[in-house]
Amino acid sequence: MKDVEMKMLERAKALLESGEVARVVAWKKGDFYFDPSPAVFESVEELEKDFVYNWFCGANLSKYLIQIAKKEGKTAVFLKPCDSYSFNQLVKEHRIKRENIYVIAVECLAKLDVEKIKAQGVSSVVDVDIVDKKVTVTDLYGEKTVLNKPDVVLTKCSTCNKTHQIMDEEIVLHEKPARDVDRFAEVVKLENMTEDERFAYWRDQLSKCIRCNACRNVCPACSCVKCVFDNPASGIAAKANDDKFEEQLFHVIRAFHVAGRCTDCGECSRVCPQNIPLHLLNRKFIKDIDGFYGEYQAGETSEGKTPLTSYTEGDIEAKDVFNGEGK
Amino acid sequence: MQDVSTEKKEFVPNIVAFCYNWCSYAGADLAGSSRLTYPANVKIIRVPCSCRVNPMFVLKAFQQGADGVILCGCHPGDCHYVTGNYYTRRRMALLYSFLNYMGIEKERTRVEWVSAAEGAKFAAVMNDFVKTVADLGENKRLTDLRVKEGE
Numbered sequence: 001m002k003d004v005e006m007k008m009l010e011r012a013k014a015l016l017e018s019g020e021v022a023r024v025v026a027w028k029k030g031d032f033y034f035d036p037s038p039a040v041f042e043s044v045e046e047l048e049k050d051f052v053y054n055w056f057c058g059a060n061l062s063k064y065l066i067q068i069a070k071k072e073g074k075t076a077v078f079l080k081p082c083d084s085y086s087f088n089q090l091v092k093e094h095r096i097k098r099e100n101i102y103v104i105a106v107e108c109l110a111k112l113d114v115e116k117i118k119a120q121g122v123s124s125v126v127d128v129d130i131v132d133k134k135v136t137v138t139d140l141y142g143e144k145t146v147l148n149k150p151d152v153v154l155t156k157c158s159t160c161n162k163t164h165q166i167m168d169e170e171i172v173l174h175e176k177p178a179r180d181v182d183r184f185a186e187v188v189k190l191e192n193m194t195e196d197e198r199f200a201y202w203r204d205q206l207s208k209c210i211r212c213n214a215c216r217n218v219c220p221a222c223s224c225v226k227c228v229f230d231n232p233a234s235g236i237a238a239k240a241n242d243d244k245f246e247e248q249l250f251h252v253i254r255a256f257h258v259a260g261r262c263t264d265c266g267e268c269s270r271v272c273p274q275n276i277p278l279h280l281l282n283r284k285f286i287k288d289i290d291g292f293y294g295e296y297q298a299g300e301t302s303e304g305k306t307p308l309t310s311y312t313e314g315d316i317e318a319k320d321v322f323n324g325e326g327k
Numbered sequence: 328m329q330d331v332s333t334e335k336k337e338f339v340p341n342i343v344a345f346c347y348n349w350c351s352y353a354g355a356d357l358a359g360s361s362r363l364t365y366p367a368n369v370k371i372i373r374v375p376c377s378c379r380v381n382p383m384f385v386l387k388a389f390q391q392g393a394d395g396v397i398l399c400g401c402h403p404g405d406c407h408y409v410t411g412n413y414y415t416r417r418r419m420a421l422l423y424s425f426l427n428y429m430g431i432e433k434e435r436t437r438v439e440w441v442s443a444a445e446g447a448k449f450a451a452v453m454n455d456f457v458k459t460v461a462d463l464g465e466n467k468r469l470t471d472l473r474v475k476e477g478e
Contacts, residue, residue: 199431
């Protein structure tokens with residue numbers, strides 16, 4: 001990853017110096033090695049001081065472009081494979097203008113989840129080295145621990161087989177190994193439960209929700225200028241509420257709103273402070289859409305109609321949904 | 328021990344029916360003028376087109392105490408606005424499947440296509456739906472507790 005980081009920094013500097021772009025959207029060092037955050041760089045000095053790309057750069061940079069790319073001049077952005085789907089989807093919805101943005105596709109190879117590393121008993125990570133599936137983590141005291149990669153990658157990365165969908169240039173030095181996993185396995189597991197079990201499962205999960213709105217704020221598909229949850233007259237309070245259905249309602253509405261537009265980037269689950277598997281809600285919609293109306297991957301292109309804005313005359317009837325015809 | 332509340336009250340479900348102005352609402356009218364009976368606990372909400380029904384309307388109805396929600400539209404292909412009900416069909420298929428995924432009983436939600444000439448079908452559908460929901464009992468999973476307590 002260090003060789004990639006060097007190359008990225010080099011390119012970012014060259015682009016800024018030549019005046020080709022006015023700013024670069026990338027990741028910046030946090031207080032610790034494991035908490036880099038998205039940032040805008042406008043000068044070479046800033047880049048040299050703070051630029052970083054490591055195993056913890058899981059954040060999706062696409063959504064930031066909605067605001068940033070409105071500024072004068074061109075904006076360069078680094079996109080991982082999953083981010084490129086969100087980018088396309090935003091172009092499709094006219095939230096960003098393709099011509100204002102210079103896209104540099106960067107390799108990902110799955111990012112790590114610091115919480116999962118902590119759960120394995122390693123804290124204060126200062127360096128990570130990955131060879132195949134062996135993750136060597138160095139902590140603050142110089143102690144090295146070898147972990148199994150599938151145990152510590154972000155949930156969203158563990159089922160990812162995405163490839164870059166859009167680019168002006170690419171920085172890919174290592175080949176991404178294909179994963180042989182079914183991303184719908186967990187959805188199917190839930191579908192096979194009884195209604196009572198499913199209700200109990202989701203009530204347990206969603207009652208953890210503190211309505212911090214992090215899932216909404218990070219979601220590239222949730223980019224309405226005015227959000228229904230910010231409307232005091234909607235009857236759905238924007239912030240913490242003690243009512244049990246309130247949380248469900250919030251998540252049902254949110255999941256429905258991004259149905260057919262969700263690219264399955266998994267940011268919602270990554271940012272959830274309560275570890276609610278929110279991606280399983282969105283994946284249910286993706287699975288249903290695939291099953292009822294044919295395979296559809298949001299963000300694959302920036303053109304065409306979405307499943308909910310199109311129809312065919314022979315579509316499945318709502319009552320047949322439960323007869324196993326669509327599943 | 329003697330139980331004072333042995334007298335069992337019959338459960339009367341609250342049903343919300345979204346009816347499309349040009350077909351199902353007229354179908355309900357026909358059912359009425361034909362002297363066909365359907366349960367009085369079906370609350371009909373008239374919408375200009377079945378496509379007008381935002382998924383949030385359905386959720387809101389459940390939240391405010393409905394035990395079942397039925398959506399009546401024109402038969403696909405007969406939409407007064409040409410294509411409205413095709414979109415409804417996709418939307419509701421996904422919504423109902425999703426609600427069931429979250430553990431909401433699938434019998435509580437339904438979509439039926441009822442034309443203006445089908446008064447008998449309207450009455451039959453409503454009778455059947457009310458019976459199904461009544462057998463299922465009160466909707467506890469999707470109600471807002473605040474609404475129930477205030478009653």
